[in-house]
Amino acid sequence: MTIKLQPKVLTGTHFKNGNWAIVEGAIASGIAEFFAYPISPASEIVEYVTYRLPAVGGKAAFIVEDEIASINMCIGASWAGSKVMTATSGPGFSLKQEGLGLAYMTETPLVCVNIQRGGPSTGLPTFSAQGDYMQVQFGSHGDYPAIALTPWSVQECFDLTITAFNISEQVRSPVILLLDGDVGRMMEQIEIPKKEDLVIINRKRPPPGTDKNSFKQFDITGQDDLVPPMAHFGEGYHIFGTGLTHKDSGVPLLDEDLHSELIHRLYKKVEINNHLYPKPEEYYLEDAEVIVIATGISARSALQAVLDAREEGLKAGLLRLITVWPFPKEQIEELAQRAELVVAEMSMGQLIWPVERYARKPCLLVSRIGGTPPSPAMILEGLKKARKK
């Protein structure tokens, strides 16, 4: 079959949904492969990418046998030198957890999109939710530092996909794009910039002239950002990767000190590169006496609540988290000292856990589950209640 070559970056104004924007962001970032399993409400991503990727010269985009295979194929392709992405929803994300653990341990750059839906179990397949927040950080066994970004508009779906790829390549870590179903499927205007205006960053590679026999895949000597340069398969470096606790050569050694050193380095690596992660967005925080903290679709609702509150004379503000992991603790600590905090979310209360931990005081939860975000009226009521305390 003959197909027409399409441009890699669809510069211009479009009226599309979040899932479409994620695919465009990934293709603009230069993905070569895409492996996924169909799942509502993320199926649109795989449907569109199988149409788009071959037409821009990508290698392969297809449905694989299951969620577990898709994450492991992504890790394999990434080690072979490709930028890769996979997309799923809650149940699939649960299945991917062991593979994601392997990606954290072997420092594999990749992006995993999770379009959240109602849970637990099969739950509400086509409805929206924000219930996978904790799973991102604590879903796989053991300790690992997660990086997760949450867009709230179709425009941000495109922008943050590129940011997610840049972070994952620079930090050599998986990055989770955590959307709620509403943001994935709502239609909005989106502006795609010119190709030359996009900032695309690729992973650090061993410098030319490196001795192939003595190269170590996890050696951070001389790397200020604690990110080891990555060699790929088939280049003669004889690299080795394992999920076991390993030395900087990649060879496993089951040793207490080594394990502690390795895991601490992984945490430090994510912490030291803090400047790469998007900062929270602030609305009316200067004089705010009560502040609502929210992400994704709940933040849109919360912004309306803040505007309504201001009209009624209540000095309210909104802190919208974009990077949800690592948690922006300094900002919460600082805000908690001067204002009352309200958390609005589409779960039984997951985001409120780290917020209360860093605020060091009880915060008010406005929660609504079942597919609809908390309404502005609900959040406004919460703001008033928190102010009265």
Place this chain on the structure above:
Amino acid sequence: MTAKKKTNEIDTSTMVKNPPKKFHHPYDELLRKYAIPTIYCPGCGIGTTIQAFLEAITKYTDIPHENIIVISGIGCTGRASGYINLDGFHAIHGRAIPFASGVEIARPDIKPVIISGDGDLFSIGMGHLAHAARRNIDMTVIVINNSIYGLTGGQDAPTTPVGALTKTTPYGKISYPFNLSQIAIANGATFCARYTVYEFTPLAKAIARGMNHQGFSFIEVISNCHVNFGRRNNLGDAIAMRKQFKKARVRMTEKDINKDWHKTDIEFKVGVGFTKIPTGIFLEEKERPIEFSERIVNAYEIKKS
């Protein structure tokens, strides 16, 4: 705190410094010496299979070593990739095949070789094997079948024969075992061979032949786990088990089988041991269907206009 003793460090004081050439391993260059000693029990068939693989890639095939990558899953056999000084990856339990598929699709010039166990590839990872065979992805799967979960201490595997005693079947195994070669062929493997660890040279040649084959090639190695399987079933030590393999093997060709794959079933008698192990090259598709990466390239043509 008292000074900590590192238990897994090697005592080098008794090592011979600069040993004479005759003590060198013939494939010294292809082994990660710093990862050795291996975790394997003395007499284990996995060592034999690794040696057969190294012999295959040096003597019987021209594939450049740079382009070979060894991938394994979890288990005793799972550690094989760590001892071989080529590009390698030790994937999670059962997921060696999807990892290899990802590598092969991203870099079609690379030849992934999977060396893993029967528990890894046919119990937890069975679904992936079926799909990789169906897609005819260009990879070589070497499965070391020792009829048991060795690393975890001898629990019964899907390959454990009926009646066999294991740690978790103290009254004898009840369910039937898999015929691994039959499964691979049924799912679309285009090359399939089986040898016991007793037949070293034919095994090495079969591995090379499988690697030269474009498409999904499958090599089953019947190995001895005398520590966890042999001991509990009164089959003796490593040598005794291999002697039994020698007695039980029946060489079969594609013609002998004549597409009746049940002829390749392994027979095992409680108290006696293996009584029939059909070995040989069971299938080699001469007019091969095109392997997956090539199909991707040929699937469509991009019109630049």
